Structure formats: structure tokens, C-alpha cells
Amino acid sequence: MQMKKRGDCLWEIAREGRMRVPGLIYASEEMLPSLRDDQCLQQVVNVAQLPGIVRASIAMPDIHWGYGFPIGGVAAFDPDDGGVVSPGGVGYDINCGVRLLRSRLRQEEVRAVMPDLVAALFRNVPSGVGSSRKDLRLSMGEVKQVLEKGAAWAVSRGFGSAADLDHIEAGGRIPGPDPEAVSARALERGRAQLGTLGSGNHFAEIQRVDEVFDDAAARALGLDEGQVTVTLHSGSRGLGYQVCDDSLQEMLEASRRYGIELPDRQLCCAPLGSPEAVRYLGAMAAAANFAFANRQLMTAMVRRTFEEVLGRPPGDVGLSVVYDVCHNIAKMERHQVGGSEKLLCVHRKGATRAYPPHHPETPAAYRSVGQPVLIPGDMGRYSFVLVGTEGAWQDTFGSTCHGAGRRMSRSAAARQAKGRPIVRELADRGIIVRSEGRMTLLEEIPEAYKDVAEVVDVVHRAGIARKVARLVPMGVIKG
Amino acid sequence: MNSGNQTDGSWTPFDHTADLGVDITAPTLPELFRVAAVALFDQMIGLEAVVPARAFPVSVTAANREELMVRWLAELLYLHDAQDLLFSRFEMEHVEETSLRGVAWGEPFDAARHQMKTGIKAVTYHQIEVRPDAGGWRGRVIFDV
Numbered sequence: 347m348q349m350k351k352r353g354d355c356l357w358e359i360a361r362e363g364r365m366r367v368p369g370l371i372y373a374s375e376e377m378l379p380s381l382r383d384d385q386c387l388q389q390v391v392n393v394a395q396l397p398g399i400v401r402a403s404i405a406m407p408d409i410h411w412g413y414g415f416p417i418g419g420v421a422a423f424d425p426d427d428g429g430v431v432s433p434g435g436v437g438y439d440i441n442c443g444v445r446l447l448r449s450r451l452r453q454e455e456v457r458a459v460m461p462d463l464v465a466a467l468f469r470n471v472p473s474g475v476g477s478s479r480k481d482l483r484l485s486m487g488e489v490k491q492v493l494e495k496g497a498a499w500a501v502s503r504g505f506g507s508a509a510d511l512d513h514i515e516a517g518g519r520i521p522g523p524d525p526e527a528v529s530a531r532a533l534e535r536g537r538a539q540l541g542t543l544g545s546g547n548h549f550a551e552i553q554r555v556d557e558v559f560d561d562a563a564a565r566a567l568g569l570d571e572g573q574v575t576v577t578l579h580s581g582s583r584g585l586g587y588q589v590c591d592d593s594l595q596e597m598l599e600a601s602r603r604y605g606i607e608l609p610d611r612q613l614c615c616a617p618l619g620s621p622e623a624v625r626y627l628g629a630m631a632a633a634a635n636f637a638f639a640n641r642q643l644m645t646a647m648v649r650r651t652f653e654e655v656l657g658r659p660p661g662d663v664g665l666s667v668v669y670d671v672c673h674n675i676a677k678m679e680r681h682q683v684g685g686s687e688k689l690l691c692v693h694r695k696g697a698t699r700a701y702p703p704h705h706p707e708t709p710a711a712y713r714s715v716g717q718p719v720l721i722p723g724d725m726g727r728y729s730f731v732l733v734g735t736e737g738a739w740q741d742t743f744g745s746t747c748h749g750a751g752r753r754m755s756r757s758a759a760a761r762q763a764k765g766r767p768i769v770r771e772l773a774d775r776g777i778i779v780r781s782e783g784r785m786t787l788l789e790e791i792p793e794a795y796k797d798v799a800e801v802v803d804v805v806h807r808a809g810i811a812r813k814v815a816r817l818v819p820m821g822v823i824k825g
Numbered sequence: 826m827n828s829g830n831q832t833d834g835s836w837t838p839f840d841h842t843a844d845l846g847v848d849i850t851a852p853t854l855p856e857l858f859r860v861a862a863v864a865l866f867d868q869m870i871g872l873e874a875v876v877p878a879r880a881f882p883v884s885v886t887a888a889n890r891e892e893l894m895v896r897w898l899a900e901l902l903y904l905h906d907a908q909d910l911l912f913s914r915f916e917m918e919h920v921e922e923t924s925l926r927g928v929a930w931g932e933p934f935d936a937a938r939h940q941m942k943t944g945i946k947a948v949t950y951h952q953i954e955v956r957p958d959a960g961g962w963r964g965r966v967i968f969d970v
Contacts, residue, residue: 384842411842413951413967438947438969475869475944535907545944546970584906587947587969591899594950598892611891611950755840756943756970785942825944 347387349378355407355808359387364609365394370402372747374804377407377796380753389416392609396421397617398429400683400690404742406697407804408751408796412437414612417696420745422681424690425618430606431626432615433593435693437674440589440630441637442548442581443515444671444698444720446731447645448567449652450664451574453554453820459655460552464778464821466651467550471644473825474782475545478538482643489533489585489636490525492540496635497670500642506649506667510642512709514670515699515717518638520677524628528585529592532629536585536636541643545783545825547790548580549725550648553817556728563715563733563814567668575817576648576665577729579722581674582637589633593626618691627676627691634675641670668731669709669718673698673748681743692743700734700746700811708734719811721802723750725779725824726772726792729817730802737809746811750798759794760785772822781824790824834860838868841967845943846952849964854890855917857955857962858897858925862915865898865968866931869905869945874938875913877930886924890955894964897925898948909934945970 349357349371357378359369369390373381381387386409393415394403400422409418414434423429456463472479484492492499497511497518511518543550555573558564569575582589597614600606600622608614616622645667652663676693683690701708701717708717716733723729738744754762768787772779781787805811834851847864851857866872883900887893904910912931919926947969954965 386842413844413949413969417843434951475941531903531907535903545941546946584946587906588903591947595892595896598888598950602888611953614950752842755842756845757838757840783942783944784940786944789943 353808355804359391365391367394367399367402369394369405371405371409372407372804372808372810374407374800381409385411386416390419392613393419393421395609396423396430396432396613396615397606398423398427400424406747407801408696408747408749410751412695414610415693415695418747418751419695420693420697420742422690422692422743423618424688429618429691430615431618431623431676431691432613432693433590433597433626434612434614435695436590436630436676437695438587438590439581439674440586441634441672442674443637443641444673444722445578445641445645446668446720447576447648447665448569448668449574449576452572453574456552456574456820460778460821463552463651463655464780464823466655467648468780468823470647470651471543471550471823473543473823475825477542477544477782477825479541482541484537484540486533489537492639493523493525493528493632493635495519497638497642500639505643505646510645510667513667514638515672518642518670520631520634522628523632523635524625525632527625527629528589528632532585532588532592535588536583539583539585540636540640541647542583543580543644543823543825544583545786548825550644550823551577551725551819552821553577553729553819555815556818557816559813559815563812566712566715567718567731567814569668569731569815577720577722577817578641578644580640580644582633583640585636586633589629593629596622597626630676634672638670669720671698671720679743690743694745696748697745698748699744700738701744702734702736702739716812719746721747721749721798723798724792724795725790725819725822726775726777728798730798730813731815731817732802732805732811732813735809735812738811742810746805747801750795750801752794753796754794756789759791760788763788763791777819778821779824783825786824836860836864844967844970845945846965846967850961852961854962855920857964858894858920859915859917861894861898861964861966862901862912862929865901865945866912868943870911870939870941872913875911876932877914878932879930881910881929881931883929884926888923890922891953892950893923893925894955894966895948895950895953898966901929902945902948911939943970
């Protein structure tokens with residue numbers, strides 16, 4: 347596969363064969379060999395073959411081999427040019443995303459009680475495979491309300507405040523949810539899982555702001571060095587997986603019906619505007635809203651845990667929402683194409699929206715600096731806060747990277763970590779970790795991931811996001 | 826390589842960067858489907874931990890044998906996630922190109938005895954393979970973790 351250098355951190359796979367547009371890869375020179383060893387570049391090429399794709403099949407520096415779309419892939423489709431929506435371009439965990447909370451606490455205030463905080467968090471936020479809440483049993487009618495209203499449903503039930511909603515992508519509700527397009531099976535899978543973390547790479551992490559790179563932006567986001575923050579990484583749980591699974595069956599049929607040739611079955615899709623596409627987008631929005639409500643519920647649990655452990659009155663610790671981003675989603679968005687504005691279906695599969703300063707969808711408090719972008723790293727090193735830029739708006743449909751990206755497969759990581767006292771290794775570095783799953787800690791060792799600092803440096807240098815602050819873990823719970 | 830516990834078919838996990846894949850070989854198509862189910866639950870929990878106490882009948886249909894494989898495994902995963910069930914033994918009663926009937930033997934999840942190994946969330950269609958090979962059958966499945 348030929349790759350031409352197009353910029354400091356930008357590479358192009360020229361259009362050839364069945365590709366309708368070129369592939370564009372954001373990566374440093376040093377990252378290229380490992381990308382070539384992976385199947386992710388072929389996946390960039392496969393996405394470039396889908397009908398109605400606009401401008402390019404784009405990959406972020408955290409790209410790795412997914413299924414269908416690469417993880418770290420961005421693609422926009424034009425409904426007026428036969429453009430499609432593909433459940434494989436969103437993934438199973440619909441609206442998997444990240445939420446950042448900023449506290450009024452300094453790291454010195456929590457250091458001594460960190461073991462208690464992590465233990466209490468582990469107790470209060472259910473985690474692990476198939477984790478469920480015994481204290482929150484919803485009727486099917488109530489689950490449909492969650493799908494309809496998103497994070498606002500949780501706030502209406504006393505989990506958080508209206509101010510939280512102003513600091514969530516899309517206000518915590520993707521428009522156009524269709525709860526009737528969500529199967530009984532999906533509702534059943536999701537019912538007991540609202541307010542739970544899940545397993546795999548999902549986590550809740552207590553952090554401190556370790557370094558600020560951009561004072562003005564950090565001030566706007568309410569972040570300063572030494573401050574305690576909390577990051578949540580989770581999604582739509584079993585409900586989202588079932589919506590995706592149901593949709594893939596429909597879309598395989600639809601692809602055959604509409605005569606769409608698929609380089610990979612997982613890229614099955616339907617033309618935007620078709621009944622299948624309308625149904626999927628309605629079900630996807632419903633699942634995305636479930637994920638927003640899920641993170642909202644966990645936010646309330648985190649606040650209560652801090653107040654209990656530190657013996658503070660409600661509201662005293664802060665933990666207000668800085669922002670909440672989706673990184674597995676397809677959205678209808680307005681973008682400039684060839685000098686005119688077009689409504690496009692932008693797929694972000696392991697990629698984060700990164701809208702520039704002064705965009706109407708950016709919360710008023712952040713309008714001068716840009717939309718916050720939350721990039722988690724691994725549990726042993728650091729995570730980053732960035733803001734969206736004009737460059738992202740121009741070049742990547744307002745998108746940037748989403749995380750570190752794996753360097754090792756899960757089994758390779760587990761082999762390397764076998765027999766090692768991972769909990770003690772991390773404790774020696776000042777990080778207290780609790781995990782539900784036997785294998786999770788082994789599969790999630792820090793060295794299994796690329797250095798997220800390198801990923802973030804690439805998007806910063808390429809101008810598709812700007813670094814604001816670095817967060818360092820103090821306590822982590824994993825599924 | 827892992828035996829499918831009735832000795833005929835076998836499966837091997839292979840590395841996929843973020844997720845988990847298995848390659849399966851078997852002398853017959855029904856055995857390939859059976860061993861794929863064994864591989865799924867062995868990765869998730871380890872078969873020895875699960876008592877095959879109760880039988881759960883499973884029937885699925887699909888447009889072709891590759892999609893049938895995904896539907897079969899996705900059905901088992903659904904029963905696991907929605908009804909908290911674990912399985913360790915599988916019997917294939919009828920397997921054709923587009924339909925399948927089988928029985929999964931298992932028990933409800935019990936936190937006192939069961940500890941999950943890897944949380945498999947979905948069965949993907951990516952690089953799915955079910956094909957005749959050297960007088961037998963060969964399959965490949967990638968799971969979302």
C-alpha cells in the first residue's frame with residue numbers, strides 16, 4: 347500500500363481500485379511501521395469504498411484494527427449522493443464516551459483517604475461483565491423514557507442537576523430517538539445495567555491535574571494544577587450491543603437489497619433516508635441516550651461516594667461536569683463541502699468530536715476556547731484534556747483522536763503480565779487500583795497501550811485539537 | 826490448540842489488536858458450530874467452572890452459513906447477558922446452510938463459584954469464515970471484547 351506524505355503528521359493513501367475517495371492518516375513518522383503491521387490501513391481503504399463518502403476516509407493517530415471500520419476512523423456520508431449509514435461505523439458500544447468531573451479538592455486533601463475512596467467507589471459503581479444494579483429496577487416503560495430523554499431523565503430522577511446537561515455533547519440527548527425501534531431483547535439487556543461501568547477498557551478514575559499547557563483554556567474549563575478530577579469511561583452496555591447486533595442483521599439484508607457491494611460484511615449499511623437507515627438512526631440515538639443517562643447516574647454515585655468518604659455536605663466537593671463526549675457515534679451534522687453547507691452523516695468510530703471556538707454547539711463558558719476533548723490514556727500513565735480547533739472543523743469534519751489505542755493484543759498483554767503483581771506495581775507508582783475481572787488488570791496493563799502523549803502530540807501538531815492539560819491517575823476502578 | 830471436549834474439532838485463539846479471535850477446525854459442519862460455542866464460553870469463563878445442569882434449546886436462521894455462525898454464537902451470548910446463564914456443553918441436533926437447532930447445557934451465574942475471565946460483548950461479522958477445507962471444515966470468528 348502506497349502512502350504519500352501530505353503534511354508534518356498527515357499521510358495519504360491514494361485512491362485506487364474501488365476506492366471512491368483517498369485515505370487520510372494522521373500519524374507521526376515513528377508510528378508508521380506499527381500501522382503497517384496492523385490490518386487497520388486496509389480497513390481505511392475498505393471504508394473509502396462505501397457509497398456517498400465525502401472527501402476522505404480518515405484515520406486518527408490512535409487507529410488500530412477494529413472490525414468493519416478501523417478504531418480511530420472518521421467518515422462522512424452525503425445523503426444527496428447515495429451516502430449511507432453503517433452500524434459498523436459506530437460499533438457495538440453505541441455512545442461509548444468519556445466524562446470529566448472537576449472537584450473543589452486539592453490532591454493533598456484526598457491522598458490519605460485514597461484507599462477508602464477507591465474501595466467505596468468500587469462498592470457504589472457496579473462494574474464487571476454483566477454488572478447490574480439491584481437498587482434501580484426500571485420498568486420497560488421507564489427504560490423507554492431513558493431512551494427518549496437521555497441524561498435529562500437521570501436529572502429528573504434526582505441524579506445530578508440541570509447545569510450538568512449544559513456540559514454534555516448534544517446536551518445529553520441525541521435528537522430523534524425511536525424507542526420503538528429498540529428490540530425487547532435490547533431493553534431486557536439494558537434494564538438492569540443503567541448506572542453500571544461494564545468491563546474491558548471501561549473505568550472510573552480519580553486523578554490530579556498534573557500539568558497545564560494552555561492557561562487561558564484551562565481557566566475556561568475550570569482546571570488548575572493539583573486539582574482533583576474524576577474521569578468516567580463507559581457506554582450503552584448490553585442495550586447498545588443488542589441494538590448494534592439487531593441492526594447488523596437488518597443491514598446485511600438491506601445491503602443485498604440495495605445492491606451495495608461490501609468489502610467486509612461488518613460494513614453493511616443502508617442509504618440515508620431509506621427505512622432501514624431511518625430505523626437504525628432512531629435506535630442508535632435511543633441507545634446513545636441510554637449511555638448519556640448511564641454516565642449521569644454514575645456521576646451522581648461518584649459525588650455521593652466523595653461526600654460520604656470525606657464527610658462533606660452534598661455539593662461541597664464540587665465534581666461538576668467539565669464535559670462529556672461520545673466517541674462511538676454517527677450524527678447528522680452541517681459541514682462545508684466544496685464551498686456550500688451540507689447536512690452529512692458523520693461516523694466517529696473511536697474518534698471524538700472537536701468543534702472549534704465560537705461553534706454554537708459549544709457550551710457558552712467554553713465558546714472562546716473550543717469544545718473540550720477528553721482523551722483517556724492507560725491506567726498507569728496519564729490522560730489529556732484538549733479543545734477543538736478550526737483545523738479540525740476544516741479538515742476532519744470537526745473530529746480528533748479518542749484514546750491511546752492498543753499496542754498489544756489482549757492475549758499478548760495477559761501473557762506479559764502473567765504472574766506479575768500488577769496491583770502492587772501500580773501502588774508503588776502511587777496509583778490504587780481495584781478490578782472486578784480476573785483477566786482485566788492483566789489485559790489492561792499500561793504497556794499494552796501506546797503512549798497517549800504521542801497520540802495527543804500528533805493531533806496537536808496537526809492542528810486538529812489543542813492540548814490544555816494532563817491528568818495523572820491516583821485511583822482507578824476497572825470492570 | 827484446545828480440544829473441543831468431544832475430541833473431534835479444535836480451536837485456537839489468535840491475536841486481534843483490540844479484541845479476540847478464534848480459528849476453528851472440525852470434521853463436520855455441526856462439529857464446527859459446536860466447537861465455536863465451546864471456544865466462546867471457554868474464553869469467557871473456563872468450561873470446567875460451569876455445571877451443565879440444565880438444557881436450553883436454541884434455534885436460529887440466517888441467509889448463509891457464515892451469518893448462521895454469528896447468529897448461533899450471538900444467541901448464546903444474549904442468553905448469557907440477559908438471563909445470566911453460563912454454558913459448558915453443546916449438542917447440535919440439526920445444522921444446515923441457513924438454519925440450526927441445538928441445545929446448550931449450563932447453569933445460572935453464581936458469584937460464589939464463577940469468576941469471569943474475559944467479557945465478550947458481541948460476535949462480529951468481520952472476517953467471518955465457515956468453509957470446507959481438506960475434507961473437513963474451517964471457521965474463523967472475531968469477538969468484540
